[in-house]
Amino acid sequence: MTVITNIGDLKRIYRRRVPKMFYDYAESGSWTEQTFRENSSDFEQIRLRQRVAVDMTGRSTATEMAGQKVEMPVALAPVGLLGMQHADGEIHAARAAERFGVPFTLSTMSICSIEDVAEKTRKPFWFQLYTMTDEDFVRRLIQRAKDAGCSALVITLDLQMIGQRHKDLKNGLSAPPKPTLKNWMDLSTKWSWGLGMLGTERRSFGNIIGHVKGLDDPSRLYEWTAKQFDHALDWAKVEKLIQMWGGKTILKGILDPEDARMAVKVGADAIVVSNHGGRQIDGALSSIRMLRPILDEVGGEIEVHLDSGIRSGQDVLKAMAMGAQGTYIGRAFVYGLGANGEQGVMDALEVIRKELDTNMALCGRKRIEDLDRSVLLIPEGFEGRWQAV
Numbered sequence: 001m002t003v004i005t006n007i008g009d010l011k012r013i014y015r016r017r018v019p020k021m022f023y024d025y026a027e028s029g030s031w032t033e034q035t036f037r038e039n040s041s042d043f044e045q046i047r048l049r050q051r052v053a054v055d056m057t058g059r060s061t062a063t064e065m066a067g068q069k070v071e072m073p074v075a076l077a078p079v080g081l082l083g084m085q086h087a088d089g090e091i092h093a094a095r096a097a098e099r100f101g102v103p104f105t106l107s108t109m110s111i112c113s114i115e116d117v118a119e120k121t122r123k124p125f126w127f128q129l130y131t132m133t134d135e136d137f138v139r140r141l142i143q144r145a146k147d148a149g150c151s152a153l154v155i156t157l158d159l160q161m162i163g164q165r166h167k168d169l170k171n172g173l174s175a176p177p178k179p180t181l182k183n184w185m186d187l188s189t190k191w192s193w194g195l196g197m198l199g200t201e202r203r204s205f206g207n208i209i210g211h212v213k214g215l216d217d218p219s220r221l222y223e224w225t226a227k228q229f230d231h232a233l234d235w236a237k238v239e240k241l242i243q244m245w246g247g248k249t250i251l252k253g254i255l256d257p258e259d260a261r262m263a264v265k266v267g268a269d270a271i272v273v274s275n276h277g278g279r280q281i282d283g284a285l286s287s288i289r290m291l292r293p294i295l296d297e298v299g300g301e302i303e304v305h306l307d308s309g310i311r312s313g314q315d316v317l318k319a320m321a322m323g324a325q326g327t328y329i330g331r332a333f334v335y336g337l338g339a340n341g342e343q344g345v346m347d348a349l350e351v352i353r354k355e356l357d358t359n360m361a362l363c364g365r366k367r368i369e370d371l372d373r374s375v376l377l378i379p380e381g382f383e384g385r386w387q388a389v
Contacts, residue, residue, distance in 0.1 A: 059361055073327055
């Protein structure tokens with residue numbers, strides 16, 4: 001067995017085991033992929049300030065996110081098609097998050113349905129909602145999340161239309177994969193993935209197929225989905241969704257202080273500073289660069305989380321020290337899921353926890369609440385070289 005020492009180890013195994021179209025789906029951004037790359041490379045510019053001769057006994061990475069106790073300030077972000085990365089992927093990821101003690105967020109575009117995940121887990125999970133034009137479907141989807149006991153609704157705001165991802169178009173991304181010669185050649189080398197998929201009936205979008213009138217054929221799903229994302233979404237509709245849910249609400253996809261202010265105005269409990277992992281707008285600043293301006297605008301009025309670019313415990317430490325109150329990982333846990341199912345997700349979480357704990361200690365801090373900007377060395381101009389006109 002490979003000794004897992006970092007997220008990169010899981011990524012290498014993941015690449016060998018998962019079909020190319022699903023690897024590319026996770027490991028890509030939109031258009032030139034500039035924002036996708038800079039989400040990670042901008043973290044590398046921030047350095048940690050080593051401190052010594054500090055009592056490091058009694059350390060803890062535990063804290064709270066959206067009112068929920070967590071073993072570390074990391075949630076599993078909503079990722080579509082998890083059940084194509086590994087058979088019953090959403091169930092495996094949710095179980096790992098439950099075992100570890102961090103939140104799991106189920107995507108609207110999941111392979112396993114809300115009911116599937118609720119049946120196979122014991123603790124509440126979060127549900128992510130895409131706003132769609134079919135208001136009846138959205139209303140029933142929210143009710144299904146309530147019935148399943150979901151403890152927070154995460155509304156994604158930055159996908160009113162889909163950013164072009166070249167690799168997905170070239171690969172003919174679909175769930176399940178279309179029976180083409182190219183796909184068969186690839187799948188013939190991914191036998192462990194194939195065996196897993198043969199052992200499950202969950203191979204299409206469980207939250208949608210069978211829940212939309214006249215949409216029982218998975219081949220028509222992409223056509224339906226492309227027409228469903230709500231181009232007319234505005235803050236009045238967001239406020240209506242928050243009221244319809246009536247519980248903890250997190251707004252994901254905030255990348256501008258003005259939008260952060262509007263999130264406070266409509267009554268959200270938390271926001272996620274995010275550019276959709278570089279998969280939507282291309283050429284926007286990284287999430288970590290935009291964190292400070294957003295905190296300057298609404299810090300103290302609403303809980304501010306950060307998503308996009310986190311691949312290590314050091315990245316979590318940097319985000320928290322810069323003022324975030326929680327972080328999300330997407331690709332980092334997907335690598336683990338594709339590499340080794342539930343245990344692979346546990347491995348990813350444990351890698352990040354150990355990196356966070358060790359480096360926090362080497363910066364002279366025992367607890368998450370002790371982290372602040374004094375543990376960082378931030379390059380001059382990192383947060384102030386761009387100005388909106």
